[in-house]
Amino acid sequence: MNFQPAAISGNLVSRAWSGEMIAPLSDGGQGTAASFVSRSFEHDGAGLPAELFISALGLYRCFINGARVGDDLLTPGWTNYDDRIAYQRYDVSSLLNPGLNRIEIWLADGWYRSPLMWGAKPIPNCWGDRIGAIADLMGPGGVLLSTDTSWRSGRLPILKSGIYFGEIYDALLENPMETHGTERLPFDTALLVAHETAAVRELQPLAAVESWTDDDGRTIYDFGQNVGGYVRYTVRGVGGTEVRVEHSEVLGPDRHFDNRNYRTAAAHTLYTLRGDGDGDDETYAPHFTFHGFRYARVTITGNAKIVEIASIPISSVSEPAGGFTCRNPLVNRLVQNTIWSQRANFVEVPTDCPQRDERLGWTGDAQVFAATACWLSDSQSFLRKYLRDVMADQREDGAVSHFSPDPTRLHPADFPGYAGSTGWGDAIVVIPWVLYTHYGDRAVLAECLNSMVRWVDFVWSISDGPIVHPPSHWGARGFTFGDWLQPVGDNRKPRPTIADDCAATLYHFISTDLLAKIAAVLGEHALEEQMKQRADEIRRTFTNEFITPAGRLAHNDQTSYALAFLHDLIPQEHHEAAQRHFRQVIVDADYRIGTGFIGTPALLPALTKLGMDDLAERVFLQEDVPGWLYQVSKGATTIWERWDSMAPDGTIYEPDMNSYNHYAYGAVCQWLFECVAGISPSPSVPGFAEVIVDPAPIRGLSPVAAHHDVSQGRIEAGWHCSGNEVTYVLTLPEGCIGRFRPGRRHQNPSLNGQPVGEEAVLPPGTHQLVFSLPES
Incomplete structure (x- = not known):
């Protein structure tokens, strides 16, 4: 086929465009009816190959001769649109007819100009106030059709749509007319790059598990699972009847519908039936929005009935890449909850939540969860695309945005200072390292290196030295x-x-130390040495500032000990005393969790590293609040934002900031794979070419089974306890080797019946490792 060649830069693909970015003159602006642009054309090459290259300002759906092109959702996706915009490529050969054809592109506000940000002053028209489309239809001989001002436009039956708002659709207005022309928009086609990750698509529909009618005659459906997606239903009734669907994640104590935690997000759909008089069924689902929900409340105004209804989850990561099961059903459900939270929030961008007036790509959430994300799904292209948005948002002084894509960057007068938080900005260092270790992606390290350096330099500059003293007020540098x-x-x-200074200094060290390792991988030896020296200085001054001569950390809290031990910031002379203090802090908390967003992923790995398996087991398996299994025992089907999102009596915590679908605390799954199941990627031989084998069995979970799909095939690991004896079975695919070094918890180890000395290398295949745990 004589298609135009694409230009490739890294893994970004661009092309030469014949089409122009055209805007529908029917468009009334943000918050008004959606529009379409259309063109009829003759085609005499039926049966020959044809491809459509297409993108938009806003969101689009395309139809050729009435048939939808592709099944991707929310195209062209969400990026920093002033940096790059995705385009899609479709084989449309089967959609073209000999003779006259018609192409129609539907356009809506989407992330491009829907109001974004929470509260009373959201940002409308963030990246622009004109929606538009660009397309090239290509055949074997070249361009068949391109967008230009000969295209016509008109308004759609979608009367309003928005990311937080939802959608209003009036089927009485279907078959809209071409009422206006189009206008060429100034546009740089160099911004267009091929979609960088998997498209958002529908997952398997979920049927309602229960329904009931409330006191006002409205039907509430429980789909049994909190998701990011939408409700699709089939309805039969009289024309002009309205069907309103509202969404919620939880029910109040008396089973009343409660979505106060959506804040200002209307998050609803309103469908008006066409009711053509023949009693035909009408099926509706929103086109240009999505919701976070488990429950739907349906209000019918007029004469109609629901024939069929389902919850439709959507995600950019549809295929699981890992699994973990054990004998404790609450733990198994916790893993499933994490998978569902990842699916719901990995929609183009790793968002904090899918339901309220936020849905932003918070960097802190993403950096603590990145490794777990890679265990549970193939997240390589998804997170690499996200890192490009993070880099595009990075401020001149090196500060990294709190979230990306960042609407505040383009509107600093209204939202100053939304960048520069330690633990959040460190995503620019942590996530590339995760992609390198999991996938052997060296290129992402090189691509992000300059941004990493600018970030660690920014953190040093906050207090002009190794100890970071952050200001207390939001917005301050x-x-x-x-x-x-x-x-x-x-x-x-x-x-x-x-305290803030300790938390900030801990992450200052983490990123600086990690940057030294990244520089070594890339052969940047001068930078490696500079960062090693800087990390050593931070380590020394951390000891002086935050560790007493008696080995107690200054704030004597779980997060301080967990992060400091996990990242080797406790000097050897203080190890024994600091471990005693760490243990006592957890005992004093009655084995309840005392960590937040940055401390939680480190807590159990730190205890495992120190050999305090008894504490790790008690903290993980306790079912009181705060605890991982508490929320599962309360019926959670996704991960909560807050440990106390719901009280033991079912009372909903203050709804102003209370999401029931936040993946951050699901980062504990990394510990389940790497410590409990005992398989980790090797930083020195990344991409699972070498697997570090180091199981830390938790007796209360026996038996355990885990698997993870890597480029070489499937890794499987499992074990069971019989008294103090552990039998561990590991299967490695061709292209993977394992490396096992016995530790204090692996007594009298034997591998495939042979004693193990200081180290054993496991070739591809299935192996049995037997060892005894220390006496309790």
């Missing part, structure tokens, strides 16, 4: 979220929490 939502227990005698 270097403000930090610290250990966000760290629980304090009884408010009459709260438990200790980490």
